Amino acid sequence: MTANIALVDDDRNILTSISIAMQAEGFVTRVYSDSEAALSAIIETPPDLAIFDIKMPKMDGLELLRRVREKSNLPVIFLTSKDEELDEALGLAMGADDYIKKPFSQRLLIARVKSILRRTELVKTQDANDDELSKPLIRGSLEMDPARHIVQWENKNVTLTVTEFMILEALATRPGVVKSRNQLMDVAYQDDVYVDDRTIDSHIKRLRRKFREVDQDFDAIDTLYGAGYRFSE
Numbered sequence: 001m002t003a004n005i006a007l008v009d010d011d012r013n014i015l016t017s018i019s020i021a022m023q024a025e026g027f028v029t030r031v032y033s034d035s036e037a038a039l040s041a042i043i044e045t046p047p048d049l050a051i052f053d054i055k056m057p058k059m060d061g062l063e064l065l066r067r068v069r070e071k072s073n074l075p076v077i078f079l080t081s082k083d084e085e086l087d088e089a090l091g092l093a094m095g096a097d098d099y100i101k102k103p104f105s106q107r108l109l110i111a112r113v114k115s116i117l118r119r120t121e122l123v124k125t126q127d128a129n130d131d132e133l134s135k136p137l138i139r140g141s142l143e144m145d146p147a148r149h150i151v152q153w154e155n156k157n158v159t160l161t162v163t164e165f166m167i168l169e170a171l172a173t174r175p176g177v178v179k180s181r182n183q184l185m186d187v188a189y190q191d192d193v194y195v196d197d198r199t200i201d202s203h204i205k206r207l208r209r210k211f212r213e214v215d216q217d218f219d220a221i222d223t224l225y226g227a228g229y230r231f232s233e
Helices: 012-024 035-044 061-069 085-094 106-128 162-173 181-188 197-212
Strands: 004-008 028-032 049-053 076-080 098-101 137-139 142-145 150-153 221-224 228-231
Touching: 004 012, 004 035, 012 028, 012 106, 028 035, 035 061, 049 061, 049 106, 061 076, 061 085, 076 106, 085 197, 098 106, 106 162, 137 162, 142 162, 162 181, 162 197, 162 228, 181 197, 181 228, 197 221
Parallel strands: 004 028, 004 049, 049 076, 076 098
Antiparallel strands: 137 142, 142 150, 221 228
């Protein structure tokens, strides 16, 4: 089935150019220059993935993401300007799956869209196939069910995006083993899609924050400066 992509940006030229590029790759696009109209449409008929500009009038991309996250774990990519580093970090902390800076290569954007959609489809495939690979992963207080995309800490649900889930799974599969940022990038961003170290660091910070919402003493993800991260049971 062809993936449906929602594009939200107040710049109609950007909307048109991205839409044409996406359609050339076989995607179905829905374009919105008004974020409030986009919110209603996305909640009513969720797409497979959404691309939000951060700087928009009335409701900016960060607020749009916040309100979408109240209803859905829909994969979201942010478009940001060079001077929006703080907004990028905040967007990732709020649950965006990725970001890309303007001006950007449409080829790079399409590659990242395909990568995220592929990971999302992997979760759905695991849900449909009850095999050894989809058995729950239990590490101390952590329980992960790849088939159902469910994560629990001390029997309390923790809601993760696809990217967060894959990073945590990579760490928890081999407790105590240090995973470098490059190794985690390979897990989370396949197909040679480039992301910088800060993106992985932001995902780790967001993982910790989400677990501390259910356990303020959570400290199972260790940082080894200059080496990477590890999961401790």
